[in-house]
Amino acid sequence: MTNHSTVHRSTIPPILVITGVVFGFLGTILAGGGLWLVTLGDSAYYLFGGLGILATGALLVAGRRSAFWLYAAVLMAAGRTRRHHLSAGPLVADALDNPQPF
Secondary structure (H helix, E strand, O other), X not given: OOOOOOOOOOOOOHHHHHHHHXXXXXXXXXXXXXXXXXXXXXXXXXXXXXXXXXXXXXXXXXXXXXXXXXXXXXXXXXXXXXXXXXXXXXXXXXXXXXXXXX
């Protein structure tokens, strides 16, 4: 007799879980910084990129293959933005043009 109360599920490789946690951490940092830039009147580029990377991390931890497709979409969107010469925003561009010491 088999016990039907237990669900057999393949285990998620630890490297995917670790990578997902790292992506989640980096995505949170990027999205938080992007939100800060939006409140200062700058572009939402980093906010949306960070949210995409955060979602990729969550999908990796869950063991979903769609994480790779989402990450590919985030990379393509970033490349498209760069290819069309859309700047990250005036505050970031000014900081890159005129670096200030701490």
